[in-house]
Amino acid sequence: MRYTDIGKDIKKLGFGLMRLPRKDDQFDLELLQKMVDIYLGKGFSYFDTSPVYGMTQSETIFGKLVAARYPREKFQIATKLPMWTLETPEEIPVKFENSLKALQVDYIDFYMLHGLSSVVSDRFPNSYLDKADRLGAWDFLKRMKAEGKAKHIGFSYHDSAEKLDEILSAHPESEFVQLQINYADWEDDVIQARRCYEVAQKHGVAVVVMEPCKGGTLVEMRADVADVFKTYDAKASLASWAIRYSASLDGIVTVLSGMSTMEQMLDNVGYMENFTPLTDEERNVIRTAKKKLEAVDTVGCTGCGYCLEGCPQQLRIPDLFRILNNQIIYGNKGDAYYRYKNLTSRTPKASDCIACGCCEGACPQHLPVISLLERTANTFEA
Numbered sequence: 143m144r145y146t147d148i149g150k151d152i153k154k155l156g157f158g159l160m161r162l163p164r165k166d167d168q169f170d171l172e173l174l175q176k177m178v179d180i181y182l183g184k185g186f187s188y189f190d191t192s193p194v195y196g197m198t199q200s201e202t203i204f205g206k207l208v209a210a211r212y213p214r215e216k217f218q219i220a221t222k223l224p225m226w227t228l229e230t231p232e233e234i235p236v237k238f239e240n241s242l243k244a245l246q247v248d249y250i251d252f253y254m255l256h257g258l259s260s261v262v263s264d265r266f267p268n269s270y271l272d273k274a275d276r277l278g279a280w281d282f283l284k285r286m287k288a289e290g291k292a293k294h295i296g297f298s299y300h301d302s303a304e305k306l307d308e309i310l311s312a313h314p315e316s317e318f319v320q321l322q323i324n325y326a327d328w329e330d331d332v333i334q335a336r337r338c339y340e341v342a343q344k345h346g347v348a349v350v351v352m353e354p355c356k357g358g359t360l361v362e363m364r365a366d367v368a369d370v371f372k373t374y375d376a377k378a379s380l381a382s383w384a385i386r387y388s389a390s391l392d393g394i395v396t397v398l399s400g401m402s403t404m405e406q407m408l409d410n411v412g413y414m415e416n417f418t419p420l421t422d423e424e425r426n427v428i429r430t431a432k433k434k435l436e437a438v439d440t441v442g443c444t445g446c447g448y449c450l451e452g453c454p455q456q457l458r459i460p461d462l463f464r465i466l467n468n469q470i471i472y473g474n475k476g477d478a479y480y481r482y483k484n485l486t487s488r489t490p491k492a493s494d495c496i497a498c499g500c501c502e503g504a505c506p507q508h509l510p511v512i513s514l515l516e517r518t519a520n521t522f523e524a
Contacts, residue, residue, distance in 0.1 A: 144346030149395030156396035205246035222256035253292035300506035303337035357444030390419035452500035
């Protein structure tokens with residue numbers, strides 16, 4: 143069965159609720175409510191969350207700001223079953239019901255196994271794929287769909303195209319898969335965005351796109367790369383190029399954007415309200431910019447934060463890498479040194495890493511986190 147028509151009536155900009163707006167170290171719910179109202183008012187409707195997002199508050203915040211204030215037919219909600227939080231089969235229905243309660247809904251539109259991967263480490267001696275089978279997670283998804291509590295079932299994924307092909311062959315009940323797709327990772331040997339997308343197309347599975355801006359690295363880029371886009375269209379934001387690239391693919395449910403400021407919201411809904419796919423000329427512009435971008439040795443961290451939970455030193459790894467990228471991209475023009483000093487006055491320094499490897503086992507991008515932390519320390523602490 144082909145599922146690529148799933149979500150064909152959903153607008154191609156999804157609201158990702160991982161990176162919520164903050165004010166004074168608290169979530170800015172007043173701002174977020176205004177953003178939600180603008181988003182829904184423009185006809186957009188797809189929200190993506192997880193029990194672990196927003197310091198475990200994201201689902202509850204969605205329930206208060208969306209489900210409690212809008213008719214059910216006005217939105218779709220996607221959430222997940224985080225595989226690394228499970229130990230026994232009995233926990234699965236409990237976590238599902240907790241999500242329904244927090245979200246304040248009777249059913250979930252897109253429910254998925256969270257972060258399937260075959261990567262094995264000391265922290266995760268068994269892969270999430272093995273765990274899903276061992277705990278009966280797939281059978282639970284099918285049961286929730288049969289009972290109408292989950293309209294569509296699938297999984298989010300960070301692994302090879304070959305392994306994705308195996309999963310979809312073994313589990314034809316999967317209607318969609320959430321993949322990291324952006325123009326920087328399209329031909330990347332690790333992320334394998336193109337190859338994973340093509341596997342999904344082969345199996346007739348719909349795709350939800352995550353990380354279209356690669357954690358912001360396709361928005362905060364070096365001037366000579368940004369100039370390629372600005373020379374062609376001075377008014378178009380760098381985010382618009384990245385999001386439209388992914389949204390132009392066939393079989394896409396929506397493209398998630400983790401909007402955390404009003405400026406990001408207004409920009410995104412502005413060019414996506416009446417979305418037009420990329421032209422051949424625009425694709426050539428992206429190819430030119432990508433060649434320049436590939437010459438910039440930045441850290442491919444998306445800021446997902448999965449490395450944080452197991453770090454015994456409590457290093458703020460995504461923040462450290464964000465500062466390092468700021469220095470790499472902008473050099474002495476930026477305030478990277480000030481940011482690093484400010485961050486490490488309150489939290490551990492990069493040199494506090496003890497090389498335990500927990501972060502590398504948890505990283506969906508398969509980054510050499512330990513050596514990158516050493517590079518960060520050498521950059522800012524020498």
